[in-house]
Amino acid sequence: MRFLPFVLALTCASPAFANVPCGGSFSSFVNNTKAEAMRLGHDKSTVNTFFANAAHSPAVIKADRSQGVFKKDFIDFSRAVISQNRMSNGASYGEKYKSVFKKIEQNYGVSRGVLLAFWALETDYGQVQGNFNTLNSLLTLGHDCRRPELFQPQIFAALELYEHGDFDPVRTQGAWAGEIGMVQMLPEDILRNGVDGDGDGHVNLKTSAPDALMSGGKMLKGLGWRAGEPWLQEITVPSNLDWSKTGLTHKISVGDWAKMGITARSGNLGKSNLKASVLLPMGRKGPAFLAYPNFDVYFEWNKSFVYVTTAAYFATRLEGAPAYQAGNPDAGLSDAQMKSLQTKLQKRGHDVGKVDGILGAKTRAAVQAEQQRLGLPADAWPTTALLGAL
Structure with a gap:
């Protein structure tokens, strides 16, 4: 369920990958991409085999242009995607891969609920990984002049994975935007953060949950995840709070928020010296959360405010937090x-x-x-x- 153009896991293109003109005929674009790959040192025979079945995908362009899910508000979206079935499966998978999650927490400091929530929302715990040919998705979006600088580097990263034996240009399938596997990672992310979690000598994010979860944990740590710290917590706010201090651009110490009357709905607030923001996804009459530094890392995974808030909240639910108090927010705009x-x-x-x-x-x-x-x-x-x- 990774949605573009809001994805930030897409890494910036290096100057070497900025030489393929977008637009024009698709066949010319493929030929130019092949020439660029050989200029970068890839073997001609390997390149020709890799691109042999390249094809433009109108379905990818259609998916890219129709991302209406972002127009749902937090309550509607979170209620739609956080089902009792996903909660139950999260508990089951958390127990099944207990040793893997323990290793992730030891190595990368990422709590299991965080990865379980991503696993659920991205692919329903690996059940729905997408059926788009990954190479053709990347080529189509790299050819499209909307965001070529984001997608063209992924083509060359996929070629490198192919050379490692970890990508099949014909059979590898995933999301329309080129993400692969149970936690939907792009080729560059796999190259940088792929972990052989099951010890078989390969990084296979499609069929190996240990590989996918370990790789996701490593990526989050690389994006700035802080071990042992919270990410989101439901709070109760006083009716006379200075609302102008709320929002993600305003970061105040937890101790100062407490002095203003902020309390945890369950458990205790984080350490008093932690900087945090009061997050009101649907205004002062709706749910209220305290967003800690780790919450910012979520935006390195996905840029959608609603998706990020839902994923972070879901992670707290999977670790025992109660369902949020919806309140009675003012009606949103059409x-x-x-x-x-x-x-x-x-x-x-x-x-x-x-x-x-x-x-x-x-x-x-x-x-x-x-x-x-x-x-x-x-x-x-x-x-x-x-x-x-x-």
Whole structure:
């Protein structure tokens, strides 16, 4: 369930991979990519075999252009994807691979709930890994001029995996955006973070849960995961909280939040010196969380605010946290209203990115700024009242 263009696990292209022009005829693009691969030192015969069945995939382009899931709010999305079946399977798999999770925690400091949640949301514990030919997905998106700098490096990384015996250009399948395996990792991520967790001499993220989980743990550590620290915690907030201090751009010590009346809904707050943000995914009347430094690492895995918040919350549930208190949030905006709001915010000088109807980080920041200016509760949740006031 990795959604582009919001993925950040896609690593930046190196200058050596910026020489293949996008667009034009697909066959010319493939030929230019082959020439670039040989220029980089790959064997001509290997390159020809690797690209022998290359084909453009209209289905990939269609999937890339229709990512409507991001227009769901946190409550709708989290309730849709966190089922009792996934909770039960999470407990079962956590026990089945107990020794693997213990090793991951020892080596990388990543708690088991975090990886179980990704495993569930990405592929339903490996059951739905995608049926797109991975090489053709990467070639199609590398040829498309929307984000070639993100996808072209993955083509060459897949070629390197092929040379290692860990990628089949004809048979390797995965998500439409080129991710492979149980936790949906891109070829570059596999090259850098792949771990042979079952000791068979290969990194196979499609059929080996130990390989997939160990690789995911290593990747998270490389992205900055801090061992032994929390990532997200449901909290109770006082009704008189200064809402302008909430949101991911505002980081205050846990001790200071406690002085403002923040309390943990269950258990205890994290260490008082940890910096944290009060996260209100649906405004001051909805669920409330304290987001710790490790929460930021989630955005290195996926850029969608709703997906990230859901994955982090799911991880806490898999480790025993209660279901969140939904509260009674103000109704959100329709797609047309959200686009209208973004247009109005742009006219007022705010950078909201693309006018796409998605309540992302930039739109939230702009909403909060306008709420402050208008004297409204600055909780970054857009309402019809705000839209009317603008």
